[in-house]
Structure formats: structure tokens, C-alpha cells
Amino acid sequence: xxxxxxxxxxxxxxxxxxxxxxxxxxxxxxxxxxxxxxxxxxxxxxxxxxxxxxxxxxxxxxxxxxxxxxxxxxxxxxxxxxxxxxxxxxxxxxxxxxxxxxxxxxxxxxxxxxxxxxxxxxxxxxxxxxxxxxxxxxxxxxxxxxxxxxxxxxxxxxxxxxxxxxxxxxxxxxxxxxxxxxxxxxxxxxxxxxxxxxxxxxxxxxxxxxxxxxxxxxxxxxxxxxxxxxxxxxxxxxxxxxxxxxxxxxxxxxxxxxxxxxxxxxxxxxxxxxxxxxxxxxxxxxxxxxxxxxxxxxxxxxxxxxxxxxxxxxxxxxxxxxxxxxxxxxxxxxxxxxxxxxxxxxxxxxxxxxxxxxxxxxxxxxxxxxxxxxxxxxxxxxxxxxxxxxxx
Numbered sequence: 001x002x003x004x005x006x007x008x009x010x011x012x013x014x015x016x017x018x019x020x021x022x023x024x025x026x027x028x029x030x031x032x033x034x035x036x037x038x039x040x041x042x043x044x045x046x047x048x049x050x051x052x053x054x055x056x057x058x059x060x061x062x063x064x065x066x067x068x069x070x071x072x073x074x075x076x077x078x079x080x081x082x083x084x085x086x087x088x089x090x091x092x093x094x095x096x097x098x099x100x101x102x103x104x105x106x107x108x109x110x111x112x113x114x115x116x117x118x119x120x121x122x123x124x125x126x127x128x129x130x131x132x133x134x135x136x137x138x139x140x141x142x143x144x145x146x147x148x149x150x151x152x153x154x155x156x157x158x159x160x161x162x163x164x165x166x167x168x169x170x171x172x173x174x175x176x177x178x179x180x181x182x183x184x185x186x187x188x189x190x191x192x193x194x195x196x197x198x199x200x201x202x203x204x205x206x207x208x209x210x211x212x213x214x215x216x217x218x219x220x221x222x223x224x225x226x227x228x229x230x231x232x233x234x235x236x237x238x239x240x241x242x243x244x245x246x247x248x249x250x251x252x253x254x255x256x257x258x259x260x261x262x263x264x265x266x267x268x269x270x271x272x273x274x275x276x277x278x279x280x281x282x283x284x285x286x287x288x289x290x291x292x293x294x295x296x297x298x299x300x301x302x303x304x305x306x307x308x309x310x311x312x313x314x315x316x317x318x319x320x321x322x323x324x325x326x327x328x329x330x331x332x333x334x335x336x337x338x339x340x341x342x343x344x345x346x347x348x349x350x351x352x353x354x355x356x357x358x359x360x361x362x363x364x365x366x367x368x369x370x371x372x373x374x375x376x377x378x379x380x381x382x383x384x385x386x387x388x389x390x391x392x
Contacts, residue, residue, distance in 0.1 A: 004030045007153035014286035014303035015159035016110035021311035032125040045103040048297035050388030051096040070101035079203040085373035092383035130169040133282040161287045182269035187224045193259025209352045210247035232264040269293045277330040296344030343385040
């Protein structure tokens with residue numbers, strides 16, 4: 001394969017959407033993905049799409065199945081002190097909402113669109129190095145079908161996740177990394193049972209955080225705060241359901257529906273930002289550049305925002321040679337990234353119990369939750385950030 005305009009590493013939602021957006025502007029591109037297609041289409045990740053993400057998918061022609069099968073949500077429920085408090089999004093944000101539609105489904109939709117358009121996605125293609133990023137002819141060296149190849153590009157975009165080669169290809173004296181590791185993890189389950197709620201429930205409890213989400217009207221997605229060194233082996237199904245029931249408990253007749261658990265996993269919690277997001281002809285997007293704890297539902301949405309900016313910038317360069325948006329990409333994207341980092345950090349520290357909490361910490365957390373529940377301005381701030389703060 002001699003060359004392409006944009007070489008994209010990673011066939012997650014960021015890389016696939018960028019490929020799709022560039023194709024719509026007649027910009028040729030190639031996607032290299034380490035894993036096989038089955039793995040890519042099955043890996044469980046996010047499930048909440050911000051209003052801006054929904055709008056991007058619709059405008060690009062990638063939203064048809066989302067609109068048929070996705071679940072539009074107009075609020076979330078906060079639970080603490082055995083009471084429930086609803087945050088109504090449309091009334092607090094000028095009509096904005098979110099969509100429950102699993103990342104796995106977004107990925108399937110985008111792969112199908114690229115396949116239909118004759119796009120090139122090489123699965124089981126391991127990127128080995130990114131070379132010449134400070135020249136106008138960068139190249140990706142990769143291994144595919146047992147042989148090494150070189151893909152010459154005008155630009156390289158690394159959408160290859162936290163452990164990918166993209167970020168590591170930036171010179172050490174250029175890259176700055178800031179991060180926070182949280183003293184807890186999430187035990188996540190998928191269960192073949194109808195959700196016990198109409199909207200997501202975020203529960204703060206003295207035993208730890210719990211989240212009730214869903215993937216469809218028939219499949220529930222739930223999470224429990226656990227110790228970082230915990231194992232799914234310590235959590236038989238009955239213990240999981242009992243603990244969820246305890247943490248979601250409210251005064252009233254609400255009941256948690258139980259069903260067969262089809263998947264269990266434990267996810268560590270971290271905040272991470274790499275800067276800058278561009279050096280020479282190499283750009284970082286999505287988890288290659290930043291990680292947020294999932295409490296704020298921002299990871300997938302930040303990835304979509306990144307590649308939407310990049311697609312606009314690359315189109316401007318392609319059609320008129322104007323590099324101003326490319327030059328501004330890192331600064332522009334990082335403004336949204338740090339807003340999302342702050343919101344995700346706030347939601348995480350507000351709703352979780354920490355091993356070193358004092359009575360003062362616990363009282364402050366409850367005071368903050370009561371303020372969110374009872375103050376229209378505080379509720380509006382939460383809602384605005386949750387559905388997506390559009391002003392960079």
C-alpha cells in the first residue's frame with residue numbers, strides 16, 4: 001500500500017468516525033487496527049451520547065440505526081439519604097438531552113458505512129512505529145498478514161487508545177502528562193433483564209457508589225464501586241444483586257429487577273491528559289490523548305469532539321491549503337477536554353466514598369448533593385455539563 005492522505009491508527013469510534021467524515025469530504029484515508037473485527041465490534045465501553053455527538057452522527061449519515069434503537073433520555077436520577085432527586089435536562093439546558101446507545105453499536109454502524117463506501121480498514125494490523133512526523137511525509141510502519149509494510153501519509157492521526165503507539169511517538173521533551181489515579185474501581189455487569197428505571201440512577205451510599213444504566217429495553221448495565229485490587233471472582237451473581245439493591249435503596253416501593261448476568265469486569269479509575277495533541281504531522285485523539293473516569297459519561301463524547309475538529313481542520317487544509325485550524329487543534333480541543341476532566345472529577349469525588357474519608361468529608365459530600373438537588377442553578381450546571389457544554 002503506497003500512500004494515503006491521512007493514516008489513522010485505531011478502529012474505535014474516534015478513528016472510524018474520522019475516516020467516515022474525511023471520506024465525505026473526498027479525503028482518502030486508511031485505518032489500521034490491532035484487533036480483529038469481531039473483537040472491535042464486541043468490546044463494551046460507553047453508552048451515553050451527548051447532544052453534540054448525536055447531532056454529529058445524524059449530520060454525517062451515521063445516525064439512522066441510533067435513531068431507531070437508541071433511547072433518548074431527558075434526565076438522570078440522583079439517589080442519596082434513601083431519597084431520589086431528578087435532574088431534568090431539557091428544562092435546564094434549553095431543550096438538550098442525551099441518547100443511550102452503546103459504543104459497540106456506534107462502532108458497528110461506522111464499520112458498515114466504511115465498508116459500504118469501499119473504505120480501507122485493515123484489522124489485525126499492528127502499528128510498529130510512526131516515523132517522520134516532523135516532515136511533510138510521515139509514515140506508519142505496521143505488520144499485517146505476517147509481513148511488515150509502510151504506509152506513507154500526509155498526516156497521521158493516533159486514535160489507538162491509552163496503551164497505543166501514537167502518544168509514545170511524540171518526543172519526550174515535547175510531551176507533558178498529568179494524571180490522577182483514584183483509590184477505587186468499578187465492577188460492571190451486563191444483565192439480560194429489563195432496566196428497573198426509565199433514566200440512569202447515580203447513587204451515593206455509605207458502602208460506595210452504584211450506577212444503574214441500560215443498553216436496551218431488554219438489557220441492563222450496572223456498576224458498583226469496589227476496591228482497586230478486587231476481583232470478579234469475589235463477586236458471585238447473588239452478592240452483586242444484593243449489594244446493588246442495598247446501594248439503590250430508597251424509602252418507597254421501588255424494586256431492583258434481577259436477571260442473568262452475562263458479563264462481569266472491573267475497570268480502574270483514572271484521569272489523564274497528554275499535551276500537546278499535535279506535534280508536526282502527528283495528531284492525538286480520544287483515549288490516546290485523554291482519559292476520564294466514566295462517572296461523567298465523557299470519554300466517547302470527547303473522542304467524537306476531537307475528530308470532528310480534526311475533520312474540519314483537515315478539510316480546510318485539503319480544499320484551500322489553510323492550516324490555521326490544524327495549528328489551533330490542540331488548544332481548541334484541550335479547552336473541552338479540561339472542562340470534561342473537571343466535570344468527571346467532580347462527579348467522581350462527589351458520588352464515591354474514599355478509603356481515607358473523614359466525617360468532615362462525608363458531611364461535605366452530602367451537603368453538596370443536597371445543594372444539587374435543591375438549587376435550580378446548581379442543577380442547571382450539572383445538566384449543562386452532562387448533556388455537553390458546547391462553548392469551547
